[in-house]
Amino acid sequence: MAFIKKLLVTGVVVSVAAVAGFSWWAKTPLDTGAGTEPAIEFTINPGSGVGAAxxxxxxxxVPVNPQLFNLLARVTGKAGRIKAGSYELKPGTSPRRLLTQIVRGEFAQEAVTIIEGWTFRQMRATLAAHARLKHDTVKLSDQELMAKISKEYTSPEGLFFPDTYLFAKGSSELDIYKQAHAAMLKHLHAAWESRDSSLPYKTPYEALIMASIVEKETGQKSERTMIAGVFVNRLRTGMLLQTDPTVVYGMGERFAGDIRKKDLETDTPYNTYTRSGLPPTPISLPGVESLAAALAPAKTEALYFVSRGDGTSQFSTNLPDHNRAVNQYQRRIKQ
Known part of the structure; x- marks a missing residue:
């Protein structure tokens, strides 16, 4: 009897020690070893159970004991909740934290940045070149791509919001396009709802076209509302917009860095020196400030502006004053 009691006591002590050791292991950071990369990338395949994971x-x-990890998942009731995807093991991660990571689906985050003022062609090139995206749209034409994103629009220019988008490694390019398109519509419609009803736009799309022009005309945030105000005044009075960025856009790959007189006189759907009103589509991806400027332009009588050469513009209400400003700031003729 004494021997049996001794065995029972020994068994209890061993069990307690085992539980304590298992608990210590579960909360102790995994040893990734000296000289390794800051994070270890790994992927859990679809349909994997905890053992396969x-x-x-x-x-x-990943320096984890698979048997102990399997046991940890089962005793915590998480064995059936593993999510497939791409992950990163960062230094200091314990087995318990690692389990939480793959149960919650805390995937490795990548990022791609779309810049304000880019054309859609530049956006497509950037996404196509990103090594961590699944390139499932590169063989599609612009029109085929838009057909997968929108039933309303066929031309993609201007319809994607410039921002930084986070995604899990291996995500679809199409998902990024859909996110960026939804973001642009959200910002556009919010600005449209608070617009001045007297503005000469029939649709939100026309406001988007204006915002894209404003985006390309100036890098000065403080001038965007004034630039928009000038173009709105021109639309209201029937003047030609006469804005160089639309001419450049219409030239496409023919643009070599400079606009010549011949270019201003060559008619294209985007040449606002030869055609009245707004061009048929946006010419860039406008940011939130340009959207706001297009739908809340400055109250001004100005009809002209010219660059001062320092990033700012000189605004004029009449042609003689504008010509003097051109002589002063562009031709460097002293008044």
Whole structure:
């Protein structure tokens, strides 16, 4: 009897020690070793159970005991909640934290930035060149791509909001396009709802066209409302917009860095020196400030502006004053 009691006590002590050791292991940061990369990337394949997931992590270099990890998932009731995807093991991560990461689906985050004023062609090139995206749209034409994104629009220019987009490694390009398109519509419609009803736009799309022109005309945020005010005044009075960025856009790949007189006289759908009103589509991807300027332009009588050469513009209400400003700031003729 004494021997049996001794065995029972020994068993309890061993069990307690085992539980304590297991608990210590679960909360102790995994040893990624000296000289390794800051994070270890690994992927859990779709349909994987916890056992397969543990083996996939080990195969990718994650220094976790697969048997203990499997046990941890089962005793915590999380074995059936593993989410497939791409992850990163960062220094200081414990097995318990690692389990939480793959149960919650805290995927490795990548980023792609779309710049204000870019054309859609530049956006497509950037997404196509991103190594961490799944390139499932590169063989589609612009029109084919838009057909997968919108039933309302066929031309993509201007319809994607410039921003930084986060995504899991291996995400679809199409998902980024859909996010950026939804973001642009959200910002556009919010600005449209608070617009001045007297503005000469029939639709939000026309306001988007104006915003894209404002985006390309100036890098000075403080001048955007004035630039928009000038173009709105021209639309109201029937003047030609006569804005160089639309001419450049209409030239496409023919543009070599300079606009010549011949270019201003060559008619294209985007040449606002030869055609009245707004061009048929936006010419760039406008940011939120340009959208706001197009739908809340400055109250001004100015009809002209010219660059001063320092990033700012000189605004004029009549042609003689404008010509003097051109002589002063562009031709450097002293008055």
């Amino acid at each position: 543990a083996q996939q992590m080990v195969a990718a270099g």
